[in-house]
Amino acid sequence: MSADTLATARPAVELEGITKRFPGVVANHDIRITVRPGTVHAIVGENGAGKSTLMKILYGMQRPDEGTIKVNGEQVSFRTPSDAIAAGIGMVHQHFMLADNFTVLENIVLGAEPRKGLNLDTGAARRRITDLAAAHGLRVDPDRLVEDLGVGDRQRVEILKVLYRGARILILDEPTAVLVPQEVEELFQNLRELKSEGLTVIFISHKLDEVLDIADDITVIRRGTTVASVDPREVTARRLAELMVGSELPTPETRESTVTDKVALKVAGLTMEADGHRPVPKGTSITAYVDKLRQDGRRLLLDDVSFEIHKGEILGIAGVEGNGQSELIEAIMGIRQAHGDVELDGRDISSWSTLKRRESGIGYIPEDRHRQGLLLEASLWENRVLGHQTRKPAKNGPWVDRKAAKADTERIIGEYDVRTPGVDTLALALSGGNQQKLIVGREMSGEPSFLIAAHPTRGVDVGAQAAIWDHLRNARAAGLAVLLISADLDELIGLSDTIQVIYRGRLVAALDPSDITPERLGGYMTGAIAGTEEE
Numbered sequence: 001m002s003a004d005t006l007a008t009a010r011p012a013v014e015l016e017g018i019t020k021r022f023p024g025v026v027a028n029h030d031i032r033i034t035v036r037p038g039t040v041h042a043i044v045g046e047n048g049a050g051k052s053t054l055m056k057i058l059y060g061m062q063r064p065d066e067g068t069i070k071v072n073g074e075q076v077s078f079r080t081p082s083d084a085i086a087a088g089i090g091m092v093h094q095h096f097m098l099a100d101n102f103t104v105l106e107n108i109v110l111g112a113e114p115r116k117g118l119n120l121d122t123g124a125a126r127r128r129i130t131d132l133a134a135a136h137g138l139r140v141d142p143d144r145l146v147e148d149l150g151v152g153d154r155q156r157v158e159i160l161k162v163l164y165r166g167a168r169i170l171i172l173d174e175p176t177a178v179l180v181p182q183e184v185e186e187l188f189q190n191l192r193e194l195k196s197e198g199l200t201v202i203f204i205s206h207k208l209d210e211v212l213d214i215a216d217d218i219t220v221i222r223r224g225t226t227v228a229s230v231d232p233r234e235v236t237a238r239r240l241a242e243l244m245v246g247s248e249l250p251t252p253e254t255r256e257s258t259v260t261d262k263v264a265l266k267v268a269g270l271t272m273e274a275d276g277h278r279p280v281p282k283g284t285s286i287t288a289y290v291d292k293l294r295q296d297g298r299r300l301l302l303d304d305v306s307f308e309i310h311k312g313e314i315l316g317i318a319g320v321e322g323n324g325q326s327e328l329i330e331a332i333m334g335i336r337q338a339h340g341d342v343e344l345d346g347r348d349i350s351s352w353s354t355l356k357r358r359e360s361g362i363g364y365i366p367e368d369r370h371r372q373g374l375l376l377e378a379s380l381w382e383n384r385v386l387g388h389q390t391r392k393p394a395k396n397g398p399w400v401d402r403k404a405a406k407a408d409t410e411r412i413i414g415e416y417d418v419r420t421p422g423v424d425t426l427a428l429a430l431s432g433g434n435q436q437k438l439i440v441g442r443e444m445s446g447e448p449s450f451l452i453a454a455h456p457t458r459g460v461d462v463g464a465q466a467a468i469w470d471h472l473r474n475a476r477a478a479g480l481a482v483l484l485i486s487a488d489l490d491e492l493i494g495l496s497d498t499i500q501v502i503y504r505g506r507l508v509a510a511l512d513p514s515d516i517t518p519e520r521l522g523g524y525m526t527g528a529i530a531g532t533e534e535e
Contacts, residue, residue: 010073012037012169012200013058018067020053025421027053029225031067035169035217040191040201042211042232045221046245046461047433048419051204052094054221055171058202059091060084071169090167092158094174094204094432094459095370100147104140105129108161132163136190150322170194171202174459176210181489181522183320188214206461207488208237220244245463252469252494258312259497264481265309265332265450269340272302272327272505277337286339301327302338303505309450314472314482316496316513318489320525324505325485326367329452332483333357333364345449358387363448365439367455367485369432373439376428380420381409383427384442391446412441417467433464440468444475451475454485469495489518503527 011034018031028050035041045051056062058069060078069076071087078084081091098107105122108129114121126142133140138156146154155175162170176184191201191214205211211218212232220228220243228243271290275298280289290304302324309315319325331338334354342350349357358364364387366372374383385394385405393404409423416437420430427435436456443451453472457465472495476482486492492499493513501509501524509524523529 009037011035011070012039012072013202014068014070014073015054015058016068016070018054018057018064018069020050020057020062020064026224028057028064031221031224031226033219033226033229035200035202037072037200038195038198039216040195040203040214042203042205042215042218043221044205044208044211044218044240044244046463048431049221049244049461050224051221052173052431055091055173055202055204058084059089059171085165085167088166088168089171090162090165090169091171092155092162092173092175095368096154096158098146098154098157100145102146103142104144104146104149104157105142107146107157108142108164110161112165128164129160132160136160136163136193138190150326153322168198169200169202171204173204174206175203176205176207181518182526182528184210206459206465208240208462211240212237241462244461252491257497258477258479260311260313260479262311263308263343264311264313264345265483266343267308267332267340268306268343270302270305270328270331270338270342271300271340272324272331272336272338274299274301277339280339290339300505302331305340305502305505305507307500307507309481309483311449311479311481312476313497314476314484314495316484316486316492316499317502318486318492318499318511318521318525319502321487323525324502325454327505328502329364329367329454329485332452333362355390358446359390361447361449363443363446363451365443365451365453365456367458369435369439374427374435377426379424379426380413380418380430380438381406381423383438384409384412384423384445386442388442388446408445412438412445416441416471417464433460436460437464437467440471444471448480450481450483452483452485455487456484457486457488457491489521493518493521501525 013035015031015033018028020028031054043051053062057064060081060083071089076087099110102110105125109125114124129142138160140153140156140160146157149157176187194201203211203215215232218230218232219226220230220240222244269286273293280286293300305328307315317325317328327336330336332342334352334357341348344360344362349360370376375386385400388394389400393408394400396404406423412418413420413423418434418437418441420434430438440456456472457468460468472482484492484496493516496513499511499513499516499521500507501511503525511521520529
């Protein structure tokens with residue numbers, strides 16, 4: 001749209017006086033936002049500020065107690081998301097709404113299936129999905145099961161699902177959380193193209209530099225109400241952070257080295273086959289077996305991965321989603337079988353169960369807190385016990401010690417600033433950042449000797465992010481060994497003592513964080529820069 005057209009067009013979305021109360025808390029109070037058509041409108045605020053509740057109201061998932069919503073100048077009242085979809089609004093949630101046991105195609109068309117007679121017209125669906133994917137640079141395989149996809153692929157499916165339904169107003173919740181810089185720029189170019197076609201994007205993000213890059217307008221929400229509407233050309237990231245949380249933008253930078261000469265975790269020759277685990281034939285070495293797999297052209301999810309992590313060291317793993325990071329975690333945790341050896345504090349744990357590995361000192365912050373880290377319908381104290389049920393304070397003979405578990409949950413709430421009414425609150429009632437702080441507190445509380453931290457600050461605000469960084473730095477200084485996997489390259493560079501790049505299941509480069517930029521690191525991750533054994 002031209003500037004003159006934008007100036008005279010009716011707002012795409014108008015929110016006036018939106019108020020939403022829950023028992024004991026006011027999530028939104030007198031929210032006022034005007035979104036111009038054909039623009040990218042960013043909404044920023046710390047976790048718990050009320051952004052998610054507001055977007056759920058706009059998408060028909062919840063109804064406001066007070067206030068009005070207008071779409072394209074017409075007042076609307078949404079009872080369900082179907083009403084919002086019919087009005088041209090689509091939403092990509094931070095935690096995806098996909099059926100794992102369906103294919104990509106089935107997920108995209110679910111509820112909007114093209115028909116040929118009484119049957120699903122898969123040909124028409126595939127053509128439209130392929131056209132949409134090509135037009136917007138969203139790489140997907142329509143026939144893959146969603147349960148086999150990484151987080152990045154799932155996000156692309158969600159975006160296509162919204163576009164497939166003809167949405168003209170898109171709500172994107174943390175859309176860049178899993179992308180490397182090159183992919184972020186590709187997404188932003190896609191958003192600019194959508195904008196030029198007259199589509200409107202409401203963009204929720206905690207990455208303030210990205211907000212300043214892509215947004216035409218920015219609204220800041222703090223403690224449930226709108227506190228500022230700013231022009232991105234007239235504000236800095238630091239000023240946005242101050243508006244959000246009243247403090248300066250935190251930095252992940254770690255200056256002093258605490259790396260010791262004592263090896264906490266040693267991984268040697270980890271190899272995982274894509275088509276299922278097979279035992280190595282008798283009389284054949286693992287090296288010879290893996291060489292034979294390569295010669296046969298068999299796809300390997302992990303290909304001869306070896307590294308050591310010392311006490312007091314953070315080893316960062318950089319890679320585009322789907323290059324073996326999840327499989328590496330599962331092999332170390334004993335969730336999936338792999339060839340090779342895993343040693344913890346000098347003990348071979350390769351044949352141990354996941355529970356025994358956890359009991360022996362492995363902490364785990366999972367990449368998806370909803371799917372892997374929490375029981376959302378359970379209380380906070382029950383989630384404190386999760387994965388630690390065979391150890392104190394949870395264990396009391398054959399029983400769970402509720403009193404001790406609740407007391408320790410109170411301690412975590414205090415030490416990790418988990419904002420909640422109490423230990424009996426359900427996990428689903430917490431904001432994403434507070435859920436993440438609870439998980440970090442739980443995993444640190446087991447006094448681990450080795451911690452897997454997978455995307456530890458994904459989808460959390462700058463305040464929670466700074467708190468989690470501080471806890472990781474302090475634990476590192478106290479001798480904890482950490483395997484850090486993150487799509488936030490500034491976080492990876494700032495926190496890590498060493499960075500290894502994983503590409504197609506292999507470690508292709510070892511990099512010095514003090515001498516690498518996010519752009520160069522992204523080059524190694526995408527294969528644009530050929531890796532060497534040591535940089």
